[in-house]
Amino acid sequence: MATVRIPTPLRKLTQGLEEVSAAGDTIGAVLVDLEAKYPGLKERLCDDKGQVRRFVNIFANDEDIRFLQNLETPVKEADEISIVPAIAGG
Amino acid sequence: MTTVSGLACRECGHAYDKVAVHVCEHCFGPLEVVYDYAAVAKSFTREALAARPTSMWRYHELLPLDGPPTVGAQVGWTPLVRADRLARVLGVREVWVKNDAVSFPTLSFKDRVVSVALSKARELGFDTVACASTGNLANSVAANAAAGGLRAYIFIPHDLEPSKVVATQIYGARVIAIRGTYDDVNRLCSELAGKYNWGFANVNLRPFYAEGSKSYLYEIVEQLGWRVPDHIVAPMAGGSLITKIRKALLELDKLGFIEGGAEVKVHGAQAAGCAPIVEAVRAGRDVLRPVKQPKTIAKSLAIGNPADGYYAVRAMADSGGYAAAPEDEEIVACMRLLAETEGIFTETAGGVTLGATRRLIAEGRIGPDDSVVVCVTGQGLKTTDPLNLPPPPIVGARVAEIDSLLKE
Numbered sequence: 001m002a003t004v005r006i007p008t009p010l011r012k013l014t015q016g017l018e019e020v021s022a023a024g025d026t027i028g029a030v031l032v033d034l035e036a037k038y039p040g041l042k043e044r045l046c047d048d049k050g051q052v053r054r055f056v057n058i059f060a061n062d063e064d065i066r067f068l069q070n071l072e073t074p075v076k077e078a079d080e081i082s083i084v085p086a087i088a089g090g
Numbered sequence: 091m092t093t094v095s096g097l098a099c100r101e102c103g104h105a106y107d108k109v110a111v112h113v114c115e116h117c118f119g120p121l122e123v124v125y126d127y128a129a130v131a132k133s134f135t136r137e138a139l140a141a142r143p144t145s146m147w148r149y150h151e152l153l154p155l156d157g158p159p160t161v162g163a164q165v166g167w168t169p170l171v172r173a174d175r176l177a178r179v180l181g182v183r184e185v186w187v188k189n190d191a192v193s194f195p196t197l198s199f200k201d202r203v204v205s206v207a208l209s210k211a212r213e214l215g216f217d218t219v220a221c222a223s224t225g226n227l228a229n230s231v232a233a234n235a236a237a238g239g240l241r242a243y244i245f246i247p248h249d250l251e252p253s254k255v256v257a258t259q260i261y262g263a264r265v266i267a268i269r270g271t272y273d274d275v276n277r278l279c280s281e282l283a284g285k286y287n288w289g290f291a292n293v294n295l296r297p298f299y300a301e302g303s304k305s306y307l308y309e310i311v312e313q314l315g316w317r318v319p320d321h322i323v324a325p326m327a328g329g330s331l332i333t334k335i336r337k338a339l340l341e342l343d344k345l346g347f348i349e350g351g352a353e354v355k356v357h358g359a360q361a362a363g364c365a366p367i368v369e370a371v372r373a374g375r376d377v378l379r380p381v382k383q384p385k386t387i388a389k390s391l392a393i394g395n396p397a398d399g400y401y402a403v404r405a406m407a408d409s410g411g412y413a414a415a416p417e418d419e420e421i422v423a424c425m426r427l428l429a430e431t432e433g434i435f436t437e438t439a440g441g442v443t444l445g446a447t448r449r450l451i452a453e454g455r456i457g458p459d460d461s462v463v464v465c466v467t468g469q470g471l472k473t474t475d476p477l478n479l480p481p482p483p484i485v486g487a488r489v490a491e492i493d494s495l496l497k498e
Contacts, residue, residue: 008284009115018284044116054377054400055101055118059277064395067382084280085113086120086397087222087293 002030002075005082013038022081027058028071030081045083057084092156093129097121097297100401108156110214110294120397121297123154131345139312146202146305152341153206153305154298160212161238162205166305168193170313173464175431180451184461186319187428188310190468191436196233196257197469198226198390198437199331203302204234204291210298211289217241221291222279224272224327224390225254226468231291232263243288245275251389253472271384273395292328300398303331304338310463311342318354320460321411323447325439325467326358326367327391329402335465336405355411357455358402359446361386361438365415367399372413376403387418387476388438390468412455416445422476424448428466435470443467 001021006014014020022037024030035042045056050071052058058065059082065073075081097106101119112121134151142148146166147159169189177185190199204227211219220243221231228244235242242263246255247270258265268275283293291299311318318339324332336356343352360368363386366378381394396402406413416424421441428444429435436444447464450456485491 005281007113007280009111009113009118011284012115044118053118055113055120055397057277057395062274064380064382066380082277082281084277085118086395087112087276087280087296 001077002079002081004030004034005080007083007085009085010041010044010083013041013044025075026071027060027065027073027075027081030075031071055086057086058082059084093125093151094154094156095124095126098124108154110216110289112294112296123297123301125152127341127344134345136316136347146205146302146309149305149308152301152308152338154301155206155209156213159205159209161208161234161240162201164194165201165205166193167309170310170463171432171434173432176428179427179431180448181458182451182456182462183459184319186310186314186461186463187432187434187466188306188463189434189466190306191434191440191466191470195237196226196229197472198230199303199306199467200226200230201234202305203227203299204230206302207231207289207291207295207299208234208238208240210295211240212238214289216287216289218243218286218288219291220244220279220282220286220288222246222272222275222293224392225250225258225472226390227291228258228263228265229254229472232258232261232265235263236261245279245282247272247275249389251473251475253474257472272393273380276393276395300330300334303334304341306331306465306467307335307338308342311339311348316347317349318352319463321355321357321450321456321462322465323357323359323443323450323462324465325391325443326360326402326413327393327396327439329358329367329396329398329400331465331467332356332358333398333401333405336409339409354409355455356405356409357411357446357450358406358413359443360413360415361388361391361421361442362415362417364388364392364394366394367396367402368413368415370399370403371406376400376407378403386421386438387473388421388442389473390437390439391442412450412453414446414449414453416442416449418476420445420448422478425470425477429470434466436466437468437470437473438476439468440466440470
């Protein structure tokens with residue numbers, strides 16, 4: 001199963017865990033599995049149409065999924081997925 | 091007495107207390123400071139302002155502290171320069187330069203946001219501050235932390251201009267260079283902010299930090315005698331400054347401070363080598379396509395994934411403004427143009443802003459009878475490398491040698 005790094009604003013939903021495991025062969029499938037394990041998580045990340053919210057960045061092994069295939073991006077065992085809120089310039 | 095009621099999510103409106111949080115836990119939207127404008131209006135009057143010290147803190151009712159500033163009390167009130175010689179070259183009636191290239195103490199507009207962020211950090215009880223930076227923020231956090239007796243950790247991309255690195259290290263800050271782009275540094279800091287109990291200026295202190303930018307606009311309007319120009323052209327990296335310029339205009343208008351209303355077209359500038367916001371504006375979209383590998387000499391603007399990009403697009407659209415992205419050669423040409431016509435040496439970002447202004451004039455977005463304020467937000471001494479000026483001739487200390495040199 002892939003490892004998913006959980007940002008601070010979502011840790012209330014993961015019982016404080018910084019990292020969790022989730023199954024699925026695409027990012028979209030991983031989000032579905034996360035929702036099953038930690039109810040409420042998907043609606044924080046995705047809008048009513050199921051698209052990733054615009055202030056959420058998801059990285060598959062350090063690559064922004066917008067540069068890959070968005071929710072269709074393939075996920076392999078041992079992949080690391082990070083969920084990161086957008087932050088300001090500097 | 092505070093005029094701040096709390097924080098609220100810009101997307102879903104969910105309310106939060108005044109603490110070090112920056113992201114809505116419901117929808118990930120950015121949090122924004124909420125003011126009690128009735129309370130602001132009680133003491134924020136033209137007469138009261140006239141008697142106040144010339145710093146950004148003369149507008150303290152519209153800045154998000156609960157008490158007086160403890161860091162950066164002297165920041166702000168930089169010159170607004172009437173630029174007639176530049177105006178003649180540009181072919182526009184009235185041009186002004188708001189010159190934060192001489193901001194105290196670290197020569198960029200970041201001193202404004204940092205004085206707010208670090209004063210707030212102290213109010214919230216932090217003894218250590220940090221930031222992710224393309225340089226100017228690093229300089230300002232390091233200097234203001236030193237002056238405020240705070241420890242500082244500064245995270246930068248590994249390929250910053252050497253002068254910006256030196257001008258951070260000198261203040262005793264712990265500087266750590268990250269192999270990667272600014273967006274990689276940003277992402278790292280977002281994770282670190284969840285782990286270490288530090289006040290990150292542009293992460294967990296961001297709602298407060300970003301408000302400091304408004305003082306840049308308040309000063310422009312007050313220095314123009316409480317009137318507004320037809321156009322303001324501002325540089326964009328993460329998109330925060332231009333968003334706050336628009337917010338500040340609407341605030342002053344709401345408080346009845348602007349003669350004739352806040353009808354100002356706010357235009358945005360990015361370098362062609364990293365222009366995700368400009369691209370969205372010019373394509374008529376509000377969806378941003380992030381730039382994976384920014385490639386421009388304007389490193390202080392090289393943010394491929396601008397957090398406030400959507401709001402920046404809206405600020406331009408709502409005000410009737412537009413956007414332009416000059417190439418690197420134009421950026422250098424405009425740094426020279428500003429220096430040679432007005433005696434103001436700006437960094438590459440200022441060249442971007444003037445370059446965009448020139449393009450907007452050529453496209454007819456800014457007309458010959460209009461008035462324009464060009465936002466110069468940083469200092470040229472920090473980014474001398476791309477200028478490539480020829481070395482001066484070396485001659486002996488003899489009048490004859492000068493005579494023959496001048497005859498050439």
